[in-house]
Amino acid sequence: MRLVTALALGxxxxxxxxxxxxxxSRQMLLKVVGSIESHILTTRDVESSFIVDRAxxxxxxxxxxxxxxxxxxxxxxxxxxxxxxxxxxxxxxVAKVSEKEIDDEVATVKQKIQSHAPSKNRWSALDLNDEHx
Numbered sequence: 001m002r003l004v005t006a007l008a009l010g011x012x013x014x015x016x017x018x019x020x021x022x023x024x025s026r027q028m029l030l031k032v033v034g035s036i037e038s039h040i041l042t043t044r045d046v047e048s049s050f051i052v053d054r055a056x057x058x059x060x061x062x063x064x065x066x067x068x069x070x071x072x073x074x075x076x077x078x079x080x081x082x083x084x085x086x087x088x089x090x091x092x093x094v095a096k097v098s099e100k101e102i103d104d105e106v107a108t109v110k111q112k113i114q115s116h117a118p119s120k121n122r123w124s125a126l127d128l129n130d131e132h133x
Contacts, residue, residue, distance in 0.1 A: 031067060033076055036083045041076070043067050048132045049079045051119050055112035064122055106133045 034041040050065050053075075065072045089095070110133060113119045 033067070034080055036080055037087060039083060041079060041083075043072075044126055044128075046072060046076050046079055047122070047126055048128050049082070050075045051113060051123055052109055052133065053078070055109055055116065055119055064118070106130065109133050 030042045030044050032040055032042055033046060047065065065075055110130065113123055
């Protein structure tokens with residue numbers, strides 16, 4: 001049932017993106033690429049995670065990944081693992097992180113993305129905002 005729902009959502013998003021005049025000009029198409037618990041992951045989620053990873057750890061690496069490549073599959077696997085670890089951390093509550101620590105890290109990532117032109121351009125092209133950090 002979840003797979004059918006995920007596929008239906010993917011079709012809805014793809015059709016909505018292509019039929020809306022403001023979205024159609026951007027040539028953006030979302031694909032459902034995975035799910036964990038009740039969260040559905042799209043190509044956009046994987047790309048935004050990839051940009052953040054590059055901003056934090058590998059600034060000189062490539063700036064964009066393509067759906068269907070080995071690097072995309074690797075980025076998707078990393079994102080799925082992050083969600084699993086996050087779910088476990090929520091359940092066990094081992095470490096507490098303050099709001100200030102979160103805000104500081106978000107500001108750091110945001111600054112790194114804004115200062116790296118290719119990442120900034122891709123972030124804008126994907127129509128991402130601070131919520132995605």
